[in-house]
Amino acid sequence: MSQDTRKIRPQERALVEHLLGLIGFTTAQYPIREDVVEYEGGKMGSISMGDDPNLYDGDLVQVEYVDSDGTPVVITLTKDSNGKLLDLDFWKVDFSKLITYPQPHQVSVRPLDAGV
Numbered sequence: 001m002s003q004d005t006r007k008i009r010p011q012e013r014a015l016v017e018h019l020l021g022l023i024g025f026t027t028a029q030y031p032i033r034e035d036v037v038e039y040e041g042g043k044m045g046s047i048s049m050g051d052d053p054n055l056y057d058g059d060l061v062q063v064e065y066v067d068s069d070g071t072p073v074v075i076t077l078t079k080d081s082n083g084k085l086l087d088l089d090f091w092k093v094d095f096s097k098l099i100t101y102p103q104p105h106q107v108s109v110r111p112l113d114a115g116v
Helices: 010-022
Strands: 005-007 035-038 056-066 072-080 085-092 108-110
Touching: 010 056, 010 072, 010 085, 056 085
Parallel strands: none
Antiparallel strands: 005 035, 056 072, 056 108, 072 085
């Protein structure tokens, strides 16, 4: 990870734990790092929890969320080729800034092959 790291926020940790639970995993199987890197200066909420984005090895789970402005957001938890968490990726469909960070109960599971 680069020098632009920061500590993972409690709401980020809670969301990752919830997403893992949705697919039957725990933080024992996929430990959550304490230090993360924000993508895009934190605009959409995406964070890197891995060492190298080039090690991407697939999506673990994808959920949907509707931001407080009514815009859909797709959230994807990914893993790397070493079997570790890689990214918590947010994609707000209109590419605008995330207004309200989702709480675990506000997300709904989305099939990995579904379109927006």
